[in-house]
Amino acid sequence: GAVVSQHPSRVICKSGTSVKIECRSLDFQATTMFWYRQFPKQSLMLMATSNEGSKATYEQGVEKDKFLINHASLTLSTLTVTSAHPEDSSFYICSARGEHGYTFGSGTRLTVV
Amino acid sequence: DAKTTQPPSMDCAEGRAANLPCNHSTISGNEYVYWYRQIHSQGPQYIIHGLKNNETNEMASLIITEDRKSSTLILPHATLRDTAVYYCIVIYNTDKLIFGTGTRLQVFP
Numbered sequence: 705g706a707v708v709s710q711h712p713s714r715v716i717c718k719s720g721t722s723v724k725i726e727c728r729s730l731d732f733q734a735t736t737m738f739w740y741r742q743f744p745k746q747s748l749m750l751m752a753t754s755n756e757g758s759k760a761t762y763e764q765g766v767e768k769d770k771f772l773i774n775h776a777s778l779t780l781s782t783l784t785v786t787s788a789h790p791e792d793s794s795f796y797i798c799s800a801r802g803e804h805g806y807t808f809g810s811g812t813r814l815t816v817v
Numbered sequence: 818d819a820k821t822t823q824p825p826s827m828d829c830a831e832g833r834a835a836n837l838p839c840n841h842s843t844i845s846g847n848e849y850v851y852w853y854r855q856i857h858s859q860g861p862q863y864i865i866h867g868l869k870n871n872e873t874n875e876m877a878s879l880i881i882t883e884d885r886k887s888s889t890l891i892l893p894h895a896t897l898r899d900t901a902v903y904y905c906i907v908i909y910n911t912d913k914l915i916f917g918t919g920t921r922l923q924v925f926p
Contacts (some may be wrong), residue, residue, distance in 0.1 A: 705857070708860075710860070737868070738913055740916075746837075747902075747904075747916045747917060747918050747919060748861070748916040749916075750913055750914075750915060750916075753913055790832070797860050799860075799861075799914065804846070805851075805863060806851075806863065806914055807863070808853075808859045808860035808861045808862070809860050810859055811858065811859060811860045813858070
């Protein structure tokens with residue numbers, strides 16, 4: 705079946721630093737990937753849609769300069785949280801769309817201290 | 818995308834069938850019904866999807882009403898590992914998945 709690998713699973717960083725999260729489709733090509741964030745006891749909120757070779761499309765209210773998305777290949781998309789602050793602490797999840805539908809990564813728990 | 822309505826929580830005894838309802842009264846003819854679940858602190862897991870006909874796979878069955886305004890996900894023999902939040906999503910073709918609040922299913926011994 706389709707597998708999406710997301711790394712790291714957990715990261716703790718200092719306030720003001722940047723953190724990069726990787727999302728890889730291991731056994732299929734994904735022209736489109738999605739990035740979500742999830743706060744405790746809440747549902748997943750779509751942040752942006754990432755298309756290979758083009759600029760990401762951000763949902764309303766999501767700062768594109770803070771959450772940099774790169775989708776340079778058909779199997780890799782990255783999300784960089786720039787100048788992270790404690791309010792950016794959250795669970796970040798990626799999803800890749802292939803011919804078999806949507807497959808999700810296992811998520812990244814980001815804690816900014 | 819059509820909005821879905823799900824009960825916030827449900828309980829089910831282990832070994833019994835869990836029937837999770839979903840209302841999607843504004844669904845259009847070419848929109849699919851997808852079900853995902855999320856076990857605590859993990860990424861969502863695909864369960865099943867359908868358009869008009871009832872569907873069954875190794876995990877669950879999906880029953881869609883004839884008018885397509887509602888559906889039910891059936892886990893035939895719930896286990897403790899089925900405790901999770903279940904999301905019903907209506908989507909057109911290859912659009913983005915938008916998650917609602919889902920149903921928190923608690924399976925008890």
